[in-house]
Amino acid sequence: MPPPTLSSKLTSIQGIRLAGSASAWNIDIHYPADSPRGIIQSITPHEATTPGDDSVPTPLVLPALTHPHIHLDKAFVHSASQYAHLLPSTGTFQEALSFTTEAKQQFTVPDVLQRGEWLLAESVSAGVTAMRAFVEVDHTVKLVCLEAATKLQDQWKDACEIQIVCFAQDPIFSTQHGEENMELLEQALARYPQIDVIGTTPYVESTIEAAKRNIDWAVDRALELNKHLDFHLDYNLDSGKEALVWYVLQSLQHRGWTSSSTTKRVMLGHCTRHTLFTDEEWCRISHIIHENDLPVSFVGLPTSDLYMAASPDQKTSHDRPRGTLRVPEMIRKHDLDAVMGVNNVGNAFTPWGPPDPLFLACLGVGIYQAGTQDDARLLYECVSTRARAAIGLSSSRSSIGLKEGDSPDFLLFHRQDLTGCRVARPCGTVAEVVWDPPATVNRDVVVGGQLKRSGFPCSRGDLVYKFSNE
Template sequence: MLQLLIRNCVMQGKVMPVDVGVQGGRVEWILPSGQVADAPAERTVHANGQLLLPGFVEPHIHLEKAHLLERMQAEPASLQEAIRITGEMKRQFTKEDMRERSMRVLKRDVVNGVTHLRCHAEIDPVLKLTAVEVILELKEQMADVLDIQIVAFPQEGIFQQPGTAAWMEEALRMGVDAVGGIPYNDRDAEEHLAYVFGLAEKYGKPLDFHVDFSDNPDDRNIVRIADMTIERGLQGRVCAGHVTSLGSVMSSELPAIADRISEAGIHIIALPATDLYLGGRGDMERPRRGLAPVKTLLERGVNVIFGTNNIRNAFTPFGTGDPLDMAWLLAQTAYMGTGQEAEQLIRMATYGAASALGLSDYGLTPGCPADMALYPVRNVREVLLDRPERTQVWKRGKLTAETSKREQIYWDREHIDCVTHTKEVR
């Protein structure tokens, strides 16, 4: 008997409706709808033509500094101010506080159909390893509904903050999944890069950078990162978030840089909510968008994806944790409005992000874990345009969240029932 049977759903890339059988937490088979007339299952879901997608992969988020708006004493006007304000606020963080705010984000992620997530846990002389400890606990607690990867992230720098290098190494011994870097916020970028690359090699971990977060076209640490990635044979194991300075590089120079990034197999993560909010602020006329050149990078073969980054704090006063919000925002601001580009944006939030996180066992393919979500629309473009509720979400074939919606329109004392609105996280 099957663990789960989903009948009459549509899937990205398939013309006709299909039935999906799940056994032992994995996709057992995907067949044309109705081909298997009798398939006993513990649970049968009649999708009635709804769209089934693999679970979203959130590749870049900060948990322990989410939901800080109500505590802020000032509104930042630059990246540097956001770093300073948050650095001061961190002195008031406790483990219980970080756990509560992080869990608020994680619960919403589950409802939003996220089944894999990578977060950056900050390490510095104020927090030391407390954020790492909290998120390691949450990683274990949430394992049945969400796979969490943790990046050891030195937000305040490494060498300009004594003790951080030792805490970074201790975090790796504790079990974090990746080495983070932020060369623009340390005393010397080359020294910073050499250290984090060495640490990654020592522990056999991938790297995940915040890099070139500026409008200055001369900020090109990403090129040095690409060179070091190739020199050390780490192609495909390096991510780089922001990289907004490339949005200011002359069009005649950009292709060569993009080709080098592609050759290095670096995954570029656009973070539109933060990048658009903080970017271009120094421009008195014709302000720049503050985004990485997404379309050019894609055209040159770079795996470009997108992430949430921050939620309602000094860096980003917005955010719900829904990847579809980020997809819609990027579509608007990167001129990705066609049907084909809608398909591409959803692939970026699923298969592209899974590649960046090194998830080899991922997708709606027989043999892969049944991590997936059902949407009350008929095609991928409608997912992007409507950003609808995820009617059901599964992790390894287990139902983890349900959302139903009811809308009533009143007209001349009568009403029209459209659809129910209740939300539940299990």
């Protein structure tokens, strides 16, 4: 399946609505001679010049969406017939690990390419123009997933920027396969310059000492190779287990990883154990990060966390807590950098939920009891501008307002009738988009100044989009 066809270069988008404004605006796009991608040259008030120009509701324009944490190689295992015997029967974390290991034994490059294309197609159609994609390297899959990921990275580069994570899901300092897994990681890092990020899972090591060696190795290698770093960390709800976040922060300090010493960032994913922290512990984390200038972000992964992360006594009949990072509280109360990500889709770790970041933002309204318009803006940022900054692809975190000089990567939300009843409900604010996300056929995606239309033509398309003659 080929990547989506993009339009010729857009020179302007006219008569659109921006976040927080009831007025209509025009966005003019300029293309520097030394870059194939455009930049927003100006944003000016729109004046109707064509009869009927203002007779149809204006589309809302918001920044494009981002996957800050998604597993490319394990996506949609449940949708491929060869894995039909591996559908969940108990729904436990151990079953998911076991079934996924068994599925990985069947992975081939064509298989990963096909399922990866499914993920990319649905993600891009939802409005995702950048993603951090985990692909596993270990004794089971060898370099199969990485080979497929680099092909997809190149094939889809015009529609979506794919950051590849060379990911150690399995132990590298314990078990009978640890040494082989490490050798394969080093082979991958030497052979594939396309790798952007080193990722590991310290909690799968057989001892706490091995987990700490895992962390130190990853920090050292990421610094040596000038890569971003991404840990799956503290994925439990057991207050009796040592939280490894303290050791990660200590390792970063001792090795001099600061915002001023490197442009590369560190992401901590899952971290469900941290939901048991006291305010004092959260304040301590915030203090360590800020006092030591550590470029650390946290990513909550609600669809997986709520499904998988349970307390050790989860099978009791009356008390089955679930945990996922309280992202808005981390940002507002503790001044931490936190975002939201899809993680897995269509496999035993997460058999529910689409690869649509807006679904997560909507879910966050309920999870965090975040129902105000300000909450909606923050939740949108957490799957958009904040997420993009957290993976090191931009410096702007806290605004969903477009401005001159920005890259023209954004979504246009239309008001089309999908009911067949000739009725279209308005969707003109950020809150309306988050509270009840429009169907993907009501979203047009602009990537670097080129348009990927939805499958449902915009009724104002001829008025909204102006293209170059190239």
